[in-house]
Amino acid sequence: MKIIPRDVPPRTAWALEQAGLHPLLARLYAARGVASADELDDGLARLLPPAGLRGAEAAARLLADAIAADRRICVVADYDCDGATACAVALRGLRLLGARHVQYLVPDRVTDGYGLTPPIAERVAATGADLLLTVDNGIASVEGVARARELGLSVLVTDHHLPGPELPAADVLVNPNQPGCDFASKSIAGVGVMFYVLLALRAELRARGAYDGRPAAGPTSSADGEARAAGKVAAPVQQPKLDVLLPLVALGTVADVVRLDANNRRLVAQGLRRIRAGAMPCGLAALFRAAGRRPEVATTFDFGFALGPRINAAGRLADMTLGIECLLTDDPGRADELAKLLDGINRERRDIEGGMREQAIRLAESLFGMQQAVEGQDRPVASMPAAISVFDPEFHEGVVGIVASRLKDRHHRPVFVFAASGAEGKSHELKGSGRSIPGFHLRDALDLVAKRHPGVLLRFGGHAMAAGCTIAREQFPVFERALAQVAAEWLDAATLTRRLETDGPIDREYLRVELVDTLHREVWGQGFAPPTFSDEVEVVSQRLVGEKHLSLKLRLAGQPVDGIWFGQTEPLPPRVRLAFRLDADEWQGVRRLRLMVEGAELPG
Numbered sequence: 001m002k003i004i005p006r007d008v009p010p011r012t013a014w015a016l017e018q019a020g021l022h023p024l025l026a027r028l029y030a031a032r033g034v035a036s037a038d039e040l041d042d043g044l045a046r047l048l049p050p051a052g053l054r055g056a057e058a059a060a061r062l063l064a065d066a067i068a069a070d071r072r073i074c075v076v077a078d079y080d081c082d083g084a085t086a087c088a089v090a091l092r093g094l095r096l097l098g099a100r101h102v103q104y105l106v107p108d109r110v111t112d113g114y115g116l117t118p119p120i121a122e123r124v125a126a127t128g129a130d131l132l133l134t135v136d137n138g139i140a141s142v143e144g145v146a147r148a149r150e151l152g153l154s155v156l157v158t159d160h161h162l163p164g165p166e167l168p169a170a171d172v173l174v175n176p177n178q179p180g181c182d183f184a185s186k187s188i189a190g191v192g193v194m195f196y197v198l199l200a201l202r203a204e205l206r207a208r209g210a211y212d213g214r215p216a217a218g219p220t221s222s223a224d225g226e227a228r229a230a231g232k233v234a235a236p237v238q239q240p241k242l243d244v245l246l247p248l249v250a251l252g253t254v255a256d257v258v259r260l261d262a263n264n265r266r267l268v269a270q271g272l273r274r275i276r277a278g279a280m281p282c283g284l285a286a287l288f289r290a291a292g293r294r295p296e297v298a299t300t301f302d303f304g305f306a307l308g309p310r311i312n313a314a315g316r317l318a319d320m321t322l323g324i325e326c327l328l329t330d331d332p333g334r335a336d337e338l339a340k341l342l343d344g345i346n347r348e349r350r351d352i353e354g355g356m357r358e359q360a361i362r363l364a365e366s367l368f369g370m371q372q373a374v375e376g377q378d379r380p381v382a383s384m385p386a387a388i389s390v391f392d393p394e395f396h397e398g399v400v401g402i403v404a405s406r407l408k409d410r411h412h413r414p415v416f417v418f419a420a421s422g423a424e425g426k427s428h429e430l431k432g433s434g435r436s437i438p439g440f441h442l443r444d445a446l447d448l449v450a451k452r453h454p455g456v457l458l459r460f461g462g463h464a465m466a467a468g469c470t471i472a473r474e475q476f477p478v479f480e481r482a483l484a485q486v487a488a489e490w491l492d493a494a495t496l497t498r499r500l501e502t503d504g505p506i507d508r509e510y511l512r513v514e515l516v517d518t519l520h521r522e523v524w525g526q527g528f529a530p531p532t533f534s535d536e537v538e539v540v541s542q543r544l545v546g547e548k549h550l551s552l553k554l555r556l557a558g559q560p561v562d563g564i565w566f567g568q569t570e571p572l573p574p575r576v577r578l579a580f581r582l583d584a585d586e587w588q589g590v591r592r593l594r595l596m597v598e599g600a601e602l603p604g
Helices: 010-018 023-031 056-068 081-096 118-126 142-150 190-207 222-229 242-255 262-276 282-290 300-317 321-328 332-367 400-411 442-452 473-490 513-520
Strands: 002-005 073-076 102-105 131-135 154-158 172-174 388-391 415-420 429-435 457-462 466-472 499-502 533-545 549-556 559-566 575-587 590-601
Touching: 002 590, 010 023, 023 513, 056 131, 056 154, 056 172, 056 190, 073 081, 073 118, 081 102, 081 131, 081 190, 081 242, 081 300, 081 321, 102 118, 118 142, 131 190, 142 154, 154 190, 172 190, 190 242, 190 262, 242 262, 242 282, 242 300, 262 300, 282 300, 282 321, 282 332, 300 321, 300 332, 321 332, 332 388, 332 400, 388 400, 388 429, 388 473, 400 415, 400 429, 415 473, 429 442, 429 473, 442 457, 442 466, 442 473, 466 473, 499 533, 513 575, 513 590, 533 559, 549 590, 559 575
Parallel strands: 002 499, 073 102, 073 131, 131 154, 154 172, 388 415, 559 590
Antiparallel strands: 415 429, 429 466, 457 466, 533 549, 533 575, 549 559, 575 590
């Protein structure tokens, strides 16, 4: 591992400090490319306008017409946290804006697979729906959209994933990554796209007079026509406030690990502000309780490592309907019941993941003749390929993505983990989930594998850093070699060396608990990394806790401080350069500073 301090433009840091920022925050923001305090304004007025999102205004007209005609809308969601929050935002938002007939359908990970497929379209049509609305999926559903249109459904696709060579023939497509879209926030999550569609819909309804007592334009019912003929107009309706949806938008955005660009940071900051003030759906409050977290001091860490995994667990091992219902209910008792159920499923997920992770590590090391690799350290490795693919018949397909992420972190290589499909009649297929490292675009790599080896990939899709695919079981060796070959061509030794960017040493005056709270109040995440510092420390003592974590007594800048390195079992030398985050540990009502170790730079 190489620990690399970030560059801090001194003039920018000084300007931010002069604008009133805490000196440490000024340094951190400058190192992350923030050039002025104006960029840190997280007010709603600073959000990018919906008009810049291609298709949003057309979607608003389609939905406004559907609401005016009292048509039935069915939302087709994805089975991860982004999809669940997007579904909840869609249903809550559409109902706020006057839709009376809104329902949802979420595919089963095992039996249905991902996205809007022809069978899903048929199930939607069977419900009597008139309009099919996808959230967090659909951009690759060419056949599913075609089938829905054949069945007489209007189709609105809202998605954020990268499109394939052919776009679906939907009535309207809303996706910042579709050709011709100039929306600046290409990293917006699926839940963010749906929120923007609702903003555009509210503007369209406002333009039609829905909120000022004037008759609304668009299709009308016979009763409306009679009322207008008699000279009657609707009573004034107060414009709904969509900011009540921002806690859900914030959760889905962080949990989907999209890049936190300026617009995404504003969405997350606004959601956190409302949660800390207690203004959130009761399902979110119940999830905080189930996770043992305090919403009044909520952080992005809570979204990514406490609430998000509990919702995701439903889609991995059970039915994402549980997660969506938890986010939709307004009954506190029902919310607590569902949150406890999700917490139990998440515990089961952790148990399954632990066993799979150990087996996947053994497979990787035995297949490739690797010497023992210790997370966070550099060790000699024999014949390690540039990309790793593993499969075991006992793997659970709902957890392959998490295990791939763990292997990627351990070996700093692109990784695919496969499990046998549990769908009826599909036992001959393997479903794989992949995670990548910076410098290796995973979806583009799959596209090249598909071109070089036609027929190997039955289906695939995803992003630069995460992707999924389906292959025939007998094609696993071909895929394994093909992906490793692409990685060998695209990745050099420098890219395959784990590099941990840090914010360098931290001044001794900032080694206090109050600074932990200051840092935690800010918005950090993917592409806007949480503060990680690095310095040489003296290891006073160390011991294993729980058989797999290293508890440390350290001396940093002459000051004694405790530390913990989760997942580390190898002892450290007496003096070592560590990368760490600041955290607080509470014992018997007393809070103390603690270092959360992220890695160590050891001699080769």
